[in-house]
Amino acid sequence: MGWAEFEQVKSEYTDFYKKIDEEIIRLLCERKAAAKGKRYSPPAELLEEWSQKYKMKVSEIGWLMHELNDGSGPFYMPEGPGELLGVIQIMKKSTVGDFDYILTHAMQHEHGSIVTLEINYKNKENENIGHIIPHLMLEITGPTEYKVAKKGSRGGGGNTQMGFLISPPLPSDLTEIHFALIPYAPPMEFPPKEVVLDQEVIFRKS
Structure with missing residues (x-):
């Protein structure tokens, strides 16, 4: 069998999503420039307020805040913690x-x-x-x-x-x-799939 090129992935990306994504990127850059490498986290009361207002879990908003603060620099540990x-x-x-x-x-x-x-x-x-x-x-x-x-x-x-x-x-x-x-919980994280084993198992004599 010979080599073949990858096919282009079909995308339903539209101007609607482009507008939202570009605004997210603009706001991320604005926050990063304003923070200047420092960590800024909203108090628990504000997290609760936003949770009610935007119908999100507090843990999901907490994940976003942590990622924004950690975005001030990369987490380099390619070979693990070492000795x-x-x-x-x-x-x-x-x-x-x-x-x-x-x-x-x-x-x-x-x-x-x-x-x-x-x-x-x-x-x-x-x-x-x-x-x-x-x-x-x-x-x-x-x-x-x-x-x-x-x-x-x-x-x-x-x-x-x-x-x-x-x-x-x-x-x-x-x-x-x-x-x-x-x-802290990624908002797009799916719960692990559960497999229930509830059938009778009989071990027969060899």
């Missing part, structure tokens, strides 16, 4: 509603840090909560500008654990470092 150098204890705990949020430690690597967050449901003896879906992102502020990316999550039965990749690495002294969790 493990040590561990820093964080041990910060906050309780919101029926959940405990605990930042336990940071694995210190050559090119970045990996921070672990544990989320525990406090009233699991009284109610079966099922699977926790954390639409959250870690925000870090301090003398240095930090970039944060999610690094997986796992758990069940009212408990879950999340990892966050931080660049540059956190300092050994965390006195001037402040941690917070913000609502």
Whole structure:
């Protein structure tokens, strides 16, 4: 079989979408120029107001704000965090509603840090909560500008654990470092497909 060129992808892109997209790009450039590399995030009350006004989830607006702030520069870590150098204890705990949020430690690597967050449901003896879906992102502020990316999550039965990749690495002294969790969920993200296995399975003798 010989080589063939890629076919042009069929597009239904119209002037209607062009006008909207161009305005989005113009506003992104305007905000980036005004911010001058600094991070600006709206307060929780304003996020709630916008959520009601525009019929969006707070976590979706939080995702957009995080992306706008992180757009001040690229997140370079092409070869991963690198060699493990040590561990820093964080041990910060906050309780919101029926959940405990605990930042336990940071694995210190050559090119970045990996921070672990544990989320525990406090009233699991009284109610079966099922699977926790954390639409959250870690925000870090301090003398240095930090970039944060999610690094997986796992758990069940009212408990879950999340990892966050931080660049540059956190300092050994965390006195001037402040941690917070913000609502964060990409608005176009589709929920994972669920497959229910409920048929009888019989293992027969060989």
